[in-house]
Amino acid sequence: MGIDCGTEITGYGVVESDDRSRNPRLVCCGFGAIRLSKQKTMPKRLMQVFDELTLALERWQPEVVAVEEVFYSVNAKSALKLGQVRGVALLAAAKLGLPLAEYAPLKIKSSVVGYGMASKEQVKFMVARLLELAEAPEPPDAADALAVAICHLHTAQTLLLQEVRG
């Protein structure tokens, strides 16, 4: 399961690899988004992220959780708010004993689109294509979460091939 943390919307997406061949087929199991109301206090929003994410993890039972590495160019105020959401998301995964994988934004884009400076639109388009979806996943946060999951499977695949060859 890939998770894309955000202070307004946190997306998640579950992707499965059908085999361990060189070009495994990727299957989208499901995706969703947790929308936080600005009317709610911050503790209530954090509880919503934790509870809904725990439900999604229990429903999909992923083997691994993958997240984007922190994007440091945001300002300190946004970083702290994002950190709070990210903290409870990582806690939800840790509480269920799931390992965590982190990938840099550049790595995710190049893994999905083929190059690191790809636009949001290109990522969405390629996510839909790789997962053979009729439409691009919405909201974009869910598409981003699926992209992280795809990146993890591609990377895990590469590591596996390296092991086999090594």
Add this chain to the structure above:
Amino acid sequence: MGIDCGTEITGYGVVESDDRSRNPRLVCCGFGAIRLSKQKTMPKRLMQVFDELTLALERWQPEVVAVEEVFYSVNAKSALKLGQVRGVALLAAAKLGLPLAEYAPLKIKSSVVGYGMASKEQVKFMVARLLELAEAPEPPDAADALAVAICHLHTAQTLLLQEVRG
């Protein structure tokens, strides 16, 4: 209970006000610190903060949780890490249905020491004095947490007096 979140040590401290008179006596019920090992992964550290804080909240059963408002002058990288810890701390309080009060650093210092630009040492000294402790609380993170709790009681007291007079 005051909580002072930190990426290495998170302090907490419980203070009780003995009555609702104008100058209530403050009593320190207890304090402690959660020390995070750098050997641990971030998700494990977040789980430790959440679990130990939940235990402390269940043990002391405070009526309110008070934290320092975010200090925005730190850089984005530190802010995100601090945010993660703060997120699980706020979640622990929210899970137990506790209300949250936030105070600016200046407000906390002026409430405890009498002026906002007080040093860490002055805060520690005044915390010990106000709570009639033989020694200054250690580590400093626990003293800071007690300071937030004292600030909350002082402020709540003022609000109460305003209500009575209003």
